[in-house]
Amino acid sequence: MIKVLKAGFYSTIQDQGRFGYLSYGVPLSGAMDAYSSQFANALVGNAKNAGIIEMTMTGVDLLFLKATTIAITGANMRPKLNGKPVVMFKSIIVNVNDMLTFGKLTNGFRTYLAVKGGVLSEMVLGSRSMLKGITDNFRIQKGDYLEMSNASNVIIPKNAKLKFDNLYLDEDTLEVMKGPEFDKLTTYQQNMLVSSTFQVSKYNNRMAYQLEPLVHNDLESILTSPVLPGTVQLTPSGQLIVLMRDCQTTGGYPRVLQLTEKSINILSQKTTGNYLNIRLND
Amino acid sequence: MSFQLRYSQYNERSILIEWPADINENILQDVLVFKEVIENNYPKQSVEVISSYSSILVICIIAIDNVNDRILDLKKLYSIQRDVKKTNSKTFRIPVCYDEEFAMDLDDFSKVKNLSKDTVVRLHSETIYTVYFIGFLPGFLYLGGLNSTLHLDRKITPNLKVKKGAVGIGGQQTGIYPQDSPGGWHIIGNSPIDLFNPKQHPPCFIKAGDHIKFDPISKSEYQNIKSEVNNLNFDFKTLELHD
Numbered sequence: 474m475i476k477v478l479k480a481g482f483y484s485t486i487q488d489q490g491r492f493g494y495l496s497y498g499v500p501l502s503g504a505m506d507a508y509s510s511q512f513a514n515a516l517v518g519n520a521k522n523a524g525i526i527e528m529t530m531t532g533v534d535l536l537f538l539k540a541t542t543i544a545i546t547g548a549n550m551r552p553k554l555n556g557k558p559v560v561m562f563k564s565i566i567v568n569v570n571d572m573l574t575f576g577k578l579t580n581g582f583r584t585y586l587a588v589k590g591g592v593l594s595e596m597v598l599g600s601r602s603m604l605k606g607i608t609d610n611f612r613i614q615k616g617d618y619l620e621m622s623n624a625s626n627v628i629i630p631k632n633a634k635l636k637f638d639n640l641y642l643d644e645d646t647l648e649v650m651k652g653p654e655f656d657k658l659t660t661y662q663q664n665m666l667v668s669s670t671f672q673v674s675k676y677n678n679r680m681a682y683q684l685e686p687l688v689h690n691d692l693e694s695i696l697t698s699p700v701l702p703g704t705v706q707l708t709p710s711g712q713l714i715v716l717m718r719d720c721q722t723t724g725g726y727p728r729v730l731q732l733t734e735k736s737i738n739i740l741s742q743k744t745t746g747n748y749l750n751i752r753l754n755d
Numbered sequence: 756m757s758f759q760l761r762y763s764q765y766n767e768r769s770i771l772i773e774w775p776a777d778i779n780e781n782i783l784q785d786v787l788v789f790k791e792v793i794e795n796n797y798p799k800q801s802v803e804v805i806s807s808y809s810s811i812l813v814i815c816i817i818a819i820d821n822v823n824d825r826i827l828d829l830k831k832l833y834s835i836q837r838d839v840k841k842t843n844s845k846t847f848r849i850p851v852c853y854d855e856e857f858a859m860d861l862d863d864f865s866k867v868k869n870l871s872k873d874t875v876v877r878l879h880s881e882t883i884y885t886v887y888f889i890g891f892l893p894g895f896l897y898l899g900g901l902n903s904t905l906h907l908d909r910k911i912t913p914n915l916k917v918k919k920g921a922v923g924i925g926g927q928q929t930g931i932y933p934q935d936s937p938g939g940w941h942i943i944g945n946s947p948i949d950l951f952n953p954k955q956h957p958p959c960f961i962k963a964g965d966h967i968k969f970d971p972i973s974k975s976e977y978q979n980i981k982s983e984v985n986n987l988n989f990d991f992k993t994l995e996l997h998d
Contacts, residue, residue: 492816495805497951497959498889597953606893606934607953653763653771696776697890697897699805699812703766723807723890723897731766734818 475588475619479534481575484613485679486592489522491600491607495722501702502602503718505679505741506583507734509547512637513587516544516564523591524601526613528584530744532575533613535586537567541621542589546637548581548742562637581642581742590622604719645743646750647736652705654727657692665689666729667753671713675745679719682740684749687711692727700724703732715740758785760833762826767818770826774809778899782809783887787964792836793829806963807888808897846883846966846996849931849946851922852977853879857945860910864924864941868907875943878902879922879929880969888963894933894951896961901929913939920945922969933959944969947981948994960991968996 487510490503504510504527511521526533532550545552545561552559553574559565567573575584594601597608605611613619655663665688674683690711699722700706706714706726715732716724717740732740733754743749761773772789774782790806793813805812819825853876855861865872884898891897901924909925914937917923921932923940932938933950946969951959961967972980983989 492803493799494893494958495803495814496889496963497957498891498893498895499953499958500893598958606951650764650766653765653773696778696808698807698810699771699890701766701769701812701814721891722805723888734767 474538476536477617480615481528481533482531483529484533485603486524486594487527487602494598500719506738508738510585513544513546513585517542517587517589526586535573537571540568544587547584549579550584551576582744593620644739648733649730652728652730671749673743673747682715684713694725697723697725703737704728705730764822768815770813772811778808844964847994848970849967850972851944851946851969853944854974858943860941861943883968886965894959909939
């Protein structure tokens with residue numbers, strides 16, 4: 474078990490999401506930055522879908538009540554074990570009563586912590602990903618006890634062969650495809666979308682990221698249609714909304730662009746005020 | 756009936772199939788039959804399909820190697836789907852209490868529409884609605900068939916908290932909020948039924964293609980059903996209407 478001493482700004486347990494329930498209106502969810510979360514799991518020998526802890530902007534403080542192996546990836550929040558800095562992107566042995574803490578965010582926005590065997594939180598509709606209305610707990614709170622696997626703490630081989638592409642944390646170009654309604658935009662609007670610099674607005678969370686500035690728009694709303702994480706909607710007021718992992722399954726705003734999977738991960742590491750370029754893949 | 760469909764890549768692992776953009780039951784039937792054909796053709800763990808009024812999105816769990824080949828496969832499936840029988844649809848009775856305790860906007864609504872409250876309730880509850888799809892929130896039914904006399908634009912200022920079970924009218928649509936949520940619809944009643952329960956299988960007992968009819972109930976009936984629902988001993992099968 475792991476005791477949560479401090480919850481951080483917004484921390485949840487995630488896996489790779491909830492499949493098979495979109496027809497009931499259930500969001501996909503899953504780790505915002507799928508790449509970093511899968512890498513963390515790989516470092517401790519877990520399947521990529523094992524439950525991990527996702528931290529946003531500030532980290533959790535944890536007390537380990539059992540020895541295990543952990544790995545930290547994604548944004549750098551200056552992790553410390555018993556007060557001493559520890560490396561990221563490598564597996565770390567943790568002993569009973571060790572305390573893991575985090576400091577100031579120095580790059581990126583979301584950090585992942587994998588524990589050998591995975592965090593064993595409540596499984597609802599085939600997934601541990603926390604979400605209001607689906608799981609009983611929708612975020613990690615101070616005083617929580619997190620269950621972990623009883624798998625023995627086998628020393629795992631040095632994973633020198635796993636190479637993390639941490640350049641992508643500083644990447645500021647989002648690769649996109651044309652959305653279903655892209656062709657309904659004027660050439661001027663299309664050029665503006667793919668050649669301007671945008672900034673992440675303060676409205677950014679696991680459901681959606683809004684971008685600034687507004688894009689002039691006179692497209693009508695569409696018949697409510699399917700959407701996915703990475704779908705970029707353009708509202709009647711000209712607001713660009715990039716849907717993220719916890720987004721709803723259908724929407725009525727024109728879908729002008731679609732982010733690639735890699736670009737969803739890149740955007741997940743961005744926060745209010747960060748600048749972004751959009752590049753159209755043909 | 757066969758439609759001219761448009762196939763396009765949506766992202767690395769999804770294909771969008773579009774019918775003419777219209778809300779009607781012929782398109783809905785064709786959408787739902789094709790959805791079922793696709794679901795039956797691929798292993799359940801590898802493909803998932805979302806449907807809406809006039810389009811479906813085919814989502815594969817892993818990236819599609821050759822999108823054009825996959826689109827050809829889907830086109831072939833559509834051309835042979837004629838043999839499939841219509842999807843079997845059910846009709847459910849949804850109890851709704853239109854008492855002023857729940858119907859916070861019924862008074863204003865009936866005044867604006869120049870109808871008596873009883874007329875609003877009668878017009879709202881005599882129709883058999885078609886469930887087009889579920890979206891917006893888990894368990895939120897997109898219903899077709901609202902009597903045009905009851906159409907009214909959404910409120911200018913949305914409510915920050917609409918209660919779970921609230922029955923509302925917004926524009927040409929009516930619906931039930933499956934959980935507490937902000938919303939701009941005119942609230943005219945509340946249903947004690949749990950439309951979505953993540954601990955149940957399936958989590959929603961109604962599916963696209965089914966029909967529902969609202970059934971006016973008293974406050975005491977509301978309380979009875981609500982306590983049965985809360986104690987998990989309400990039998991949803993009793994809501995099914997048979998011809």
